[in-house]
Amino acid sequence: MKARKYTFLLIFSVIIFGINAQNSPYIKxxxxxxxxxxxxxxxxxxxxxxxxxxxxxxxxxxxxxxxxxxxxxxxxxxxxxxxxxxxxxxxxxxxxxxxxxxxxxxxxxxxxxxxxxxxxxxxxxxxxxxxxxxxxxxxxxxxxxxxxxxxxxxxxxxxxxxxxxxxxxxxxxxxxxxxxxxxxxxxxxxxxxxxxxxxxxxxxxxxxxxxxxxxxxxxxxxxxxxxxxxxxxxxxxxxxxxxxxxxxxxxxxxxxxxxxxxxxxxxxxxxxxxxxxxxxxxxxxxxxxxxxxxxxxxxxxxxxxxxxxLHPDAVVSSVKNPTATQALLLVSQGRLTVRSAGEIKEITILDMHGKTIATSHNTQFVDLQHIPAGVYIAKIKIGNEIITRKFIK
Ligand SMILES: [Ca+2]
Ligand SMILES: [Ca+2]
Ligand SMILES: [Ca+2]
Structure with missing residues (x-):
């Protein structure tokens, strides 16, 4: 039991360390x-x-x-x-x-x-x-x-x-x-x-x-x-x-x-x-x-x-070539970018209570400047499909 607890703590601290590790924006x-x-x-x-x-x-x-x-x-x-x-x-x-x-x-x-x-x-x-x-x-x-x-x-x-x-x-x-x-x-x-x-x-x-x-x-x-x-x-x-x-x-x-x-x-x-x-x-x-x-x-x-x-903390999604029903989400400089091979018709941003706090139509971008830091859900209508993704601002 104790060993498992320590393993959990170790994994937890590795995750925390990973989140805190900051990329340098400068030349190395x-x-x-x-x-x-x-x-x-x-x-x-x-x-x-x-x-x-x-x-x-x-x-x-x-x-x-x-x-x-x-x-x-x-x-x-x-x-x-x-x-x-x-x-x-x-x-x-x-x-x-x-x-x-x-x-x-x-x-x-x-x-x-x-x-x-x-x-x-x-x-x-x-x-x-x-x-x-x-x-x-x-x-x-x-x-x-x-x-x-x-x-x-x-x-x-x-x-x-x-x-x-x-x-x-x-x-x-x-x-x-x-x-x-x-x-x-x-x-x-x-x-x-x-x-x-x-x-x-x-x-x-x-x-x-x-x-x-x-x-x-x-x-x-x-x-x-x-x-x-x-x-x-x-x-x-x-x-x-x-x-x-x-x-x-x-x-x-x-x-x-x-x-x-x-x-x-x-x-x-x-x-x-x-x-x-x-x-x-x-x-x-x-x-x-x-x-x-x-x-x-x-x-x-x-x-x-x-x-x-200009955005040292941006991450590349593991999905290299999103198909029509896949989407890559990237949050940087106060904006959410959705990349997909399909036609993005609508993006709705919901907070953790399910309340709609932002929407955009026929664009891959959503302005998040006015939204406080936190965890959100993006509902993305690509063609006739709707996919849901969680993201952190
Ligand atoms: Ca010069
Ligand atoms: Ca090389
Ligand atoms: Ca670019």
């Missing part, structure tokens, strides 16, 4: 930090003699993990960082799932009333997601791009490839004699797969080497989707550049307080551009999405300060 691990050359490289985070890809990875992790929010720079086009969490980020239907923190800001005044979008310092990065399919804890599985607002635009280049060549830091400088801020216009040469070539310039504000010094390779190659340039020289004389935000789906493209910096796993597409449904993701990769140079501002580089799960 940086798996790889491989920036392209840039004016902030070797400084954000700082390179010191003897550093290796592993020690620089650890520095990037120290900056981004938990709530540290210390910036790293990804450099010019293609430079990237790969991060992971202490739990899978759930793809909640109809809601953004995570936020990428950068250092974008809006200009104080709109310099161009005719501009189609808000502008300031917007340095868009492509965001990719991946699932730990082989369950080894490492990001060695297929990647899916979050198709942001520019994904299908004709000016967006897919499968862009760029190679940067390590410069001789003691080379003879080639200054721009008409623009005093650029003191070497042939500093770091780059070539692409049929989309032109050029140089990443050196400017007078940053005197350290721009090529990542911990990487011994004499060439650095990156691949991905390239967005069109997003800057306008509003002054016309190289003194005032504004980088305009793309509408949605890019890192470091809008202030962290703005919903535009939120990402939705529902935007994921495969390499052929087909939408993929991912119930949850384990890894996020961010890379600089433009190859542009803005005079004294230097090359455009995506910066990252963190990634935050």
């Amino acid at each position: 691990r940086v798996f790889e930090y491989r920036p392209a050359p840039g004016q902030y490289i070797n400084e954000l985070p700082p390179y010191e003699a003897g550093d290796t890809p592993e020690t620089m990875r650890a520095k990037a992790q120290a900056n981004l993990a938990d709530d540290n929010k210390v910036m790293i720079s990804l450099g010019g086009y293609g430079g990237y960082v790969v991060v992971g969490f202490d739990h899978p980020i759930v793809n909640v239907a109809g809601l953004a799932d995570f936020k990428v923190l950068g250092n974008a800001f809006w200009a104080n005044t709109n310099p161009n009333p005719d501009a189609p979008r808000r502008g300031g310092s917007c340095e868009p990065g492509i965001v990719m997601v991946s699932v730990d399919v082989n369950k080894n804890g490492l990001p060695d599985d297929p990647w899916y791009e979050l198709a942001g607002s520019e994904y299908s635009k004709p000016e967006t280049i897919k499968n862009y490839q760029i190679t940067y060549y390590k410069p001789d830091e003691n080379k003879v400088k080639d200054p721009d004699n008409n623009y005093t801020f650029l003191n070497d216009t042939t500093y770091i040469r780059w070539t692409t797969n049929g989309h032109g070539s050029g140089h990443l310039y050196r400017n007078t504000f940053h005197n350290q080497p721009y090529y990542p010094q911990w990487i011994s390779d004499s060439e650095l190659t990156f691949n991905g989707t390239k967005l069109a340039n997003n800057y306008i020289d509003e002054s016309g004389n190289g003194s005032y550049y504004v980088q305009y935000a793309y509408p949605w789906g890019y890192a470091d493209n809008a202030p962290n307080t703005d919903e535009m910096s939120n990402m939705n796993i529902e935007w994921a597409v495969d390499a052929d551009g087909n939408p993929v449904h991912l119930p949850a993701i384990d890894f996020v990769k961010i890379y600089t999405a433009v190859n542009q140079y803005c005079g004294w501002l230097g090359e455009t580089s995506t910066e990252v300060m963190g990634v935050t799960d």
Whole structure:
């Protein structure tokens, strides 16, 4: 009798522990930090003699993990960082799932009333997601791009490839004699797969080497989707550049307080551009999405300060593909989401006394903001069937 009681207590405490165990909304691990050359490289985070890809990875992790929010720079086009969490980020239907923190800001005044979008310092990065399919804890599985607002635009280049060549830091400088801020216009040469070539310039504000010094390779190659340039020289004389935000789906493209910096796993597409449904993701990769140079501002580089799960306590239902008469229930951010392959005609929420406290028609969502925390019953009419589920708010 006593043994049974202890067994019960043990199980009970395991359940309580399970309920109390909280997922961290923040990055836990940086798996790889491989920036392209840039004016902030070797400084954000700082390179010191003897550093290796592993020690620089650890520095990037120290900056981004938990709530540290210390910036790293990804450099010019293609430079990237790969991060992971202490739990899978759930793809909640109809809601953004995570936020990428950068250092974008809006200009104080709109310099161009005719501009189609808000502008300031917007340095868009492509965001990719991946699932730990082989369950080894490492990001060695297929990647899916979050198709942001520019994904299908004709000016967006897919499968862009760029190679940067390590410069001789003691080379003879080639200054721009008409623009005093650029003191070497042939500093770091780059070539692409049929989309032109050029140089990443050196400017007078940053005197350290721009090529990542911990990487011994004499060439650095990156691949991905390239967005069109997003800057306008509003002054016309190289003194005032504004980088305009793309509408949605890019890192470091809008202030962290703005919903535009939120990402939705529902935007994921495969390499052929087909939408993929991912119930949850384990890894996020961010890379600089433009190859542009803005005079004294230097090359455009995506910066990252963190990634935050917007609903760390959301759970993936064990039912992977609900049939017409099955439904997945998810409660997050004050709303109930019902996922079903069938047509959801009505959702009625009852309290434990059987009293109706909310209803919705012809939608998968029910707003629960006004309902106190507790246990409830959802009666869901799918087609001509009614199913009943219990849930906790
Ligand atoms: Ca979502
Ligand atoms: Ca893996
Ligand atoms: Ca930035």
